[in-house]
Amino acid sequence: MGNSKKNSVAIILLNWNSYKDTYECLKSLENLAYESFHVFVVDNASTDHSYEKLVKDGELGVFRSEVTFIQSGGNLGFAGGNNVGIKQAYELGYDYIWLLNNDTTVDEHSLSTLITVIDKDERIGIVGSKIYFADTNLLWFAGGQVNYYSGSTHHVGYKKKDKGQYDKIKHVQYIVGCSLLFRRELIESVGYLEEDYFLYYEDTDWNIRASRKGWDILYVPQSIVYHKVSSSSSSKDVAPFFAYYNIRNAYLMIQRNEGKFAQFSAAIHVIWKVIEYLARMIVKNQEGKRRRSYLIMLGALDGFRERIGKKELQAK
Template sequence: MKQVTDKDVAIIILNWNAYDDTFECLKSLEHLTYPYFHVFLVDNDSQDDSFKKLQQDYKEGKFNLDITFIRTGANLGFAGGNNVAIKEAYNQGYQYFWLLNNDTVVDPNALTPLVEVLEKDKQVGIVGSKIYYYGTNKIWFAGGKVNTWTGTSAHIGFKEEDKGQYNQLKEVDYITGCSLCFRKEILETVGYMKEDYFLYYEETDWNLKSSNNGWKIVYVPESVVYHKVSISTGGESNPSPYVAFYDIRNGYWMVKSTQMKYKWMTAYLYKYYKALKKLIKIAVCDYDRKLLRIKLIIKALYE
């Protein structure tokens, strides 16, 4: 085990049945201008031999990176899988942690400005990148905003062509887990991400709790990442049936977990409105497995 310094960043990537995406993501990290980092590659119980292939690639010298390979032994979801590696890196003494989706490709300068902002202001707890749709100049994320009355979140700049309109460093409500860098003190004051969310809103919950504890959440436009967008959940045009379930249930859970009780009722009522919209969309759109989608929406309301 190498000696960890105050400048070292633990880059944490979660793989699940996605050899090609994870391989490309890892290759892009080879070109980072920030030199002090170590990759923790976590496998969430892949069933396609992708993790074995990536380990073999590493043994054959196909990655010019230092990588620690970790198996969870089960699909623990986004928070659970990432938490395994975060705990390992924390125990090794890392000061900074960068959560990065495996279906991303990073600009060579993506990490440097994130660390610079954290080092410049000790009240900044979480920072994140400007994220484009893969291979385009179209924005996917330029900071996040949360409506704590309804339990919904939104990406600033979503689907806009980038004309420099979001080139200012600014405080935001949350940073997406697609590219989220944080300091170790977040773990010591807020704790780890809640694992019972499984998918969606776990990092939003975490951001809100960090903000409630006095930490600044900052969008850093100089850090650029390209995202293939929801590969593991079917993409934006054909989402998995489970996406609606987690969206409805977890948005409400987030409000209950982070807000005062008077906001619980508005979020509770809003989830029924959200469910109705999704049911209408299922009826109108050419989705597969419609009955399963309807059952999961009803289950989300119950839970």
């Protein structure tokens, strides 16, 4: 698998009912200007036969890269699914592990530029890419910022045209899990991704824990990745399912990593966010107001009660 070579890289893709995206991501990885890598596709209990299709493609030699397909055994969420691949890569001795969203495509130098930077200094634990909205010159991510008094996070450069204003390598507070490369020693120091979140904030939490263990976190703009999310959609119009996890996990992250004052401040922020969500829902006359209201308020309540993991989100 190439793990005996210097600077060997395991690339982890998480698949869940998304054959086309995963297929296109795997095909783009074939063009990487880097030799020592192996791809691990972890399937999170897909129900659309995408896993079987991908395995068949692999058996037919459709992919030029070395690919191992793994079934997680259930829908374990972002952290749980990625941890399955991370654990296997760690046990096989890979030097670096690259978490990559399956709905991305990559520039040919995206991996080599990350390795060049992280290999320069053993104190660098995490590096990440400049990420564009797919097929545009609009930025999706150029480094991450965290508000430790509210739990809110911010993608630097979000929806801005790239004019070279974010072209310097820099230290950042977090790298988003969409394209995050780390050295194996991080597992020994920080541990695996926290699975209690299920969806959202597990990558931010992990960055915070790494930083507090003394690891440097760098944004590397020479590494370019394209993310298939709509640049016309608004994060303010988030679906209630995602609003639940965003509200709950933002508070949980602060509760786990910060002191009492920050926790109090984050609680006030959560209450404000609930009011903001509900007001927007009324003004826009969004469909399913009853279910939306229930899930938004439940997210806040479950955060305060420290309810963790996957939630069966049914309206009442």
